[in-house]
Amino acid sequence: MAAIKRTPGAVPPESVPPAPVPPARVPVEERAQATVRFAGDSGDGMQLAGAQFTSASAHAGNLVFTLPENPTEIRAPAGSLAGVSGFTIHFGAHSTRTAGDRVDVLVAMNPAALKVNHPALQPGGLAIVNADAFAPDEWTKAGYDANPLEDGSLAGVRLAALPINKLSRAAIARIKLSPREAERCRNFFALGMVYWLFDRPTEPTLRWIRAKFAMNPAVLEANSLSLMAGYRFGETNPVVPFRFRVPKANFAPGKYRKLTGNEGLALGLVSAAHRAERPLVFASCPIHPASELMHEMAELKRFDVRCPQAEDEIAALGLALGASFGGAIGVTATSGPGLSLQSEMLGLAVMAELPCVIVDLQRGGPSTGLPGKTEQADLLQALFGRHGECPLVVLAAATPSDCFALAYEAVRLAVRYMTPVILLGDLYLSAAAEAWRIPAVDDLPAIETPHLDANGSAFQPNLRDQRLARPWAIPGVPGFEHRIGGLEKNVETGYVSSDPDNHERMVHLRARKIAQIADELPALAVAGPESGDLLVLGWGSTQGAIQSAVERAQTSDLAVAAAQLRYLNPMPKNTAELLSRYKKVLVPELNGGQLSLLLRARFGVESIGLCKIQGEPFTVGEIEMKIAEILQSKT
């Protein structure tokens, strides 16, 4: 594929799109998947363009996986590297479980966006660049020593440098807008161009524009015109002399939507509370990235979601725990620093045996660490981070859709077993999005509560049902008055007890209650052969990269399979047995090897670690390479 580097200015600045001409027949490149990234300054509307392209691709029948990249600076100077905002869409017929390792088409609205994203471009990838933004002071601000469109630094890239400002302005010239308003249309021009490139339908976006800007007809019209002008520009102008075709995916029938990890969590929690017929009390203290979930929840008041903002994370869990005692579904969400602060309160939650859910959206640690980067290094903390023998349930969501499933499951288990549940997600997962088949509300599993003995006069808050759950006796009901607390309690009466044997029984009981949840968990399933040479075992958000890598590796003659642990404590009952069916186990993790340690600790299983601690998710390639290396050394 020859790189057709165009000399800048090939499109004459004044080349306002001519009257429509019949579409030029250009060669079409077929792609099973493709990755498009829109990048520009924070104000350039890249998130919007990305979201629209995602919808368009979904409507076009592709699988989609998207990832926004927002600047960590709150308001970085215009044109600076720190101010670059990006949105990546990986779409295709199958295997789009990550945002894609490399970008096929990059839209760069300014030099900073080009600088930041150039390294991610596939060799031979296409860069659609807004040439109007490449004045010397602009490329200087981005840290270039010379105009990158001219100095050969983009060698190996197919460059389409267009005067997008001017083209867009020309397209909307007849509409009366302020200069600022006019400028803000240019993202639609770029978007239109990419729609042409991938043959996406423009109608959903036009519809969206009509709804969004209904109150502002001039802007409505301008955005629509700009989008269509971009499309037609692609059709009519030979600046990009090829198109892509990405075939439809094979979807299970159903109604779909786009779902981010955060949306999945929010919907899962609300659905569970709704099914449990209890109010949801979501108490939290803002912390990146969990605050985004807080914002989601704050919008759900009509579902009786009660969102107190707590003074700190200790109070947040305290509020949730109090709410659970009071009969609500108590939930809190935080990130590493908050989870650390909650250690003591988590101990109380375990001792009091109250249902509550702690969502930990992991980010780079330790301490404040890298607040804007992703990581998976809170696993051992979730398992062991409390004094005393203090077991609780730990889950980890694998995909945005799984965020829904496990948030729901977290509530279900918390209530069924009267236990706190830590649900691990991460920064990457919370922002990533994919297509989600919308479940029917009635198909969601029932939320059962432990049996509460109606014979109130003899009520004993520490007597258990067959699953070792104690009753959830909610204040307000006569006859069930009882006292709980952080002190050890008698195994029968629930009264405070410091009796030696009783303590040992209670410690074992708390441990067994959690351990035997495994009895009802789904078996750990593999993608690929049921036994063989290599199992690639992950947990949490690495699932996409792992499964894609394993899929690619399955083309070799060696038997490679993938599995993802979503239940970290307890683990599915078949875990040890499953692992033993493979000659080797590879554990890719975004930490120093915490699951590897756990597998050794729990099952004595030796695994090969693939640890990445760079604040960024795995690329498929990284895992693929490691698999290849292992398999090679095998043969």
Add this chain to the structure above:
Amino acid sequence: MAAIKRTPGAVPPESVPPAPVPPARVPVEERAQATVRFAGDSGDGMQLAGAQFTSASAHAGNLVFTLPENPTEIRAPAGSLAGVSGFTIHFGAHSTRTAGDRVDVLVAMNPAALKVNHPALQPGGLAIVNADAFAPDEWTKAGYDANPLEDGSLAGVRLAALPINKLSRAAIARIKLSPREAERCRNFFALGMVYWLFDRPTEPTLRWIRAKFAMNPAVLEANSLSLMAGYRFGETNPVVPFRFRVPKANFAPGKYRKLTGNEGLALGLVSAAHRAERPLVFASCPIHPASELMHEMAELKRFDVRCPQAEDEIAALGLALGASFGGAIGVTATSGPGLSLQSEMLGLAVMAELPCVIVDLQRGGPSTGLPGKTEQADLLQALFGRHGECPLVVLAAATPSDCFALAYEAVRLAVRYMTPVILLGDLYLSAAAEAWRIPAVDDLPAIETPHLDANGSAFQPNLRDQRLARPWAIPGVPGFEHRIGGLEKNVETGYVSSDPDNHERMVHLRARKIAQIADELPALAVAGPESGDLLVLGWGSTQGAIQSAVERAQTSDLAVAAAQLRYLNPMPKNTAELLSRYKKVLVPELNGGQLSLLLRARFGVESIGLCKIQGEPFTVGEIEMKIAEILQSKT
């Protein structure tokens, strides 16, 4: 050994000691060790009696190990079970590393004391009981249905029921005292009797009484008289028709003192700060049992020990960390709930790489748990209880003397490697006491600080010496101004950095810094054969029970050895190799199996767990039995 149960009242109530008669020749029982327990109501002066008996035994040339048992109630009703105070002395020629499994001689000053301590009496053990305290309302208060001195419930025990009140009163009749003062002498009578029984010198105690009551001659005289009367009563009255002889121990030459775990910690910390020539800032928030250490430290102001009382444990560690930044030795002490609260601040300590020591005196958990009971269940929390990859040094003291050694070592390592160090002790260890050979101050190891580059103009706070420690650049010195914090920092400049590769390097660097401390640690040593059938591996305060049990087991033909891990992170370099030299490894722990898990996680070593989670230390017998069981199953 026939139990000579005496009918109560055998000593006539009015049997005031007659004029001295030549000592009756009674049979002498030889014992390698013996255990004596003084028990009575909180006000009965049992701690005092126990302390004096300990000194007397030390002066008599025995090894001693002592354990007080204070009531958990602050002021329980007089005569109640909750108000019983006890003090146990295990002394002998060797193997007195615990307070003894069973009591040979129990002094019980009231029915409640008898009730609580009767189960601990050896079959055939001697109970010296204050018969004057056994009025019906008194034994009712203690929960007896009948007078236990009369109803046969003490069968199997050698009972000496004496009217101690009256005997003591008679002895001091000529001294003018208030009734309350007169009553308070009776513990000395009982003590004197036990001195006779074990042939202890009375002079040290008489000297102590003279010093203590110098300001109150009447009380001085009365206490002395009562002590001597007790002694003579033993000599002259056949109520106990035998004596014990406990041979001297083989001590290394030197100057000795009694040392509790708490004293060991206090002295170790102060000595280290003294050697480092820096002030010691000991910041803490009262919590049982760590508050006792706080009280010790508060008395050491003349050693420039600065003891701020913090508002909570987060602030306590914050104060310590700030003090370290400011150039002092920052220390905090707490128990499980406090350690949990400190998780986030510990993360900051790791990230900021500042020297500080966190003493965790473990107690029964989880949550508030059993505040008055001992446990060893904070090990995994100490290792993993923080978000992110957050390694630090973890030590665990094995004996009261080791409390001194490891407190000193904790400071040394903290300063040398610029790292927080968690030093684990427990409630049992903090109160237990043994004889301690007083070290010469000059023999204590030097406290080195990492090299600080004198070339201030280019000062970089993140550059390291060969042991990977960064410099301790203390505010006040011109040219070394620098900024540190909880965010990830550049591996060279120390500036805030969110660069992916830099983060990975820093994570590895922090891990390596801690891991390679192992290079300078003493090898893990065994007591017993260097390889063989069974290694009993413990950590922390179980050393005494383990070593005694192994010593007893060594009489079999199978090769059994004991080892105690004092360095839990990193572990001594030979640990894995050492473990591999034994066919089996038994790990007794006062928790659910945390070291076992760690051994599997770190080395893939399978061990046999002996877990006791009853809030009480191991008895030697419990471990001995387990050893026997394992060795039997072997053969």
Add this chain to the structure above:
Amino acid sequence: MTLPLLTPADLDTDREVRWCPGCGDFAILAQLKQALSEAGVPREKLVFVSGFGCSSRIPYYLNTYGFQTVQGRGPAIATGIKIANPELQVWVVTGDGDGLSAGAGHLIHAIRRNVDLKILLFNNEVFGLTKGQNSPTSRVGTRTKASPLGSIETPLRPLSLALAAEATFVARTVDVDVHHLTETLLRAASHRGTAFVEIYQNCKIFNDGVFDYATDKSVKEEHTLHLEQRRPLIFGRDRNMGVRLNGVVPEIVQLNNGNGNSAGSSNHIDDLVIHDESGDDATLAFLLSRLSFPEFPECFGVFRCVDRPTYEGQLLGQIAEARQAHGPAKLDELLAGDETWTVA
């Protein structure tokens, strides 16, 4: 008046009450039962939450719903309970250590939010349960095992702090004045919003007699002043002393006439401060919270009592508002979101 639904004995549990003989907590527990029995809230709607300390054992001794939590976090947990179910009457029992040491932040935030909690702070000016260290309210110079040369920290005044935290109800009472104690608890019970009550409580073991000036019959009337709404600040055995303001600086004056009836005198009763618990501004209550022994009489009674919407009331109000605005909540619609597509 509602008929009492409960007798104090109905609130007994079968647990042995364990405080030191002579501890002020016994009296408080007794009066608390008395007040609860008079307040007319059924037992099952009562929830007692505490942190940790001698005082925090209260929930175990009351046959209501109860939750002893961890050091200092009671107010947060109690807030959660009210959010889950505003129908419950939730009491928080805390101590000067529990509530003002680890718990100060949570206390302040509960108060400013005006969560409908009854917060009782047992102030014995010491950490009792941990065996007698100085607490945030210990007086300067207090010698304890943690401060053998005397405490060097200026004590917090719980009521000043509560007022600065925008409290809507603030009162003070004392363990031994059983009538006043019950009355004050009843007033707290009837307040809607956070009712913060400081109770002077004698710790027999570690701080015995620290409030003697305010409880000893022979002197207490000289050192205490009972606040009454819209009445002048008069105190003393002969009710012949009063508190007057010089600008905002309080001063004690001798009234010319014991009953304060002598007209035209310079130290006239009309010059005295008139208590107003319900003024817009908290300054008067703050001023009163600072009067302390030995310079001034210490005030007992209700310092401040004003109306402000409760936190949980407003929170649920917004939920009702949102439901009103959006119509009945349909989960399917929520799951579907703004944009869907269908695959056949």
Add this chain to the structure above:
Amino acid sequence: MTLPLLTPADLDTDREVRWCPGCGDFAILAQLKQALSEAGVPREKLVFVSGFGCSSRIPYYLNTYGFQTVQGRGPAIATGIKIANPELQVWVVTGDGDGLSAGAGHLIHAIRRNVDLKILLFNNEVFGLTKGQNSPTSRVGTRTKASPLGSIETPLRPLSLALAAEATFVARTVDVDVHHLTETLLRAASHRGTAFVEIYQNCKIFNDGVFDYATDKSVKEEHTLHLEQRRPLIFGRDRNMGVRLNGVVPEIVQLNNGNGNSAGSSNHIDDLVIHDESGDDATLAFLLSRLSFPEFPECFGVFRCVDRPTYEGQLLGQIAEARQAHGPAKLDELLAGDETWTVA
């Protein structure tokens, strides 16, 4: 006067200052450098401690010793530094979120102890760094992503709280009034004990203009009042308004004569409150801390400044006392304890 040892530029680091364009933090940083350069403390004796938030980035931008810690814990860490070395001048930079949310308890305790810290609370009434949620000082009704229907929590007034925590120095200033800002920082620097300064700071992005009434030239003089020691409380563009007390209730009066010189009038300047920052009692300062827009002018300047021994001074005093009493500390004697025995 000491000659300046430092110029503001000496305090620059080589790090890029990263706040949003237009953020009030820039002005505060500039004046802080100015004040430090005038205060005469050598650079190596300066330590800046902060928690987390936009405001808490300050230490990274000053070429002194610095420690950015974790949310809300700055005061505790700073206290540790002072205990280790009282010679250092330690500044704590915090925000309304950092200092009053997670950090409220630590803040109060540092203040009551009177640790010699200069605590600057940048109050922008919002969590800036976490992208704009309401903070403990946000006004009721503030709409944020966390409170889409408006905040329902009564805001804390930082100065009231500091006063209730027994502060010895309390002041308020504002980002844009550069002269007043520098002066106030200098006053804080020269105070021995905790100097607590609230700085109104505009968050351009999430709470723009919330202090316009106090900073906008066209109106600010009607809404602000500059406190001057022993001077009456007068404000207004024409200095024709004043604050008077009715009991302890403040009220605004129109002065009959702009300069307040007209004798014998009923609204006379002599009736106005005279500011006294150094009175025994904190009530006046508390009263002033509660005056707020729109009912009242908001006060700027030093509300309170009194002397009290510092915490670390007393702590080290006790150590000196103990050393005096026991003679020089001998470690061997300590190790030996009271009772030893020798084995030959």
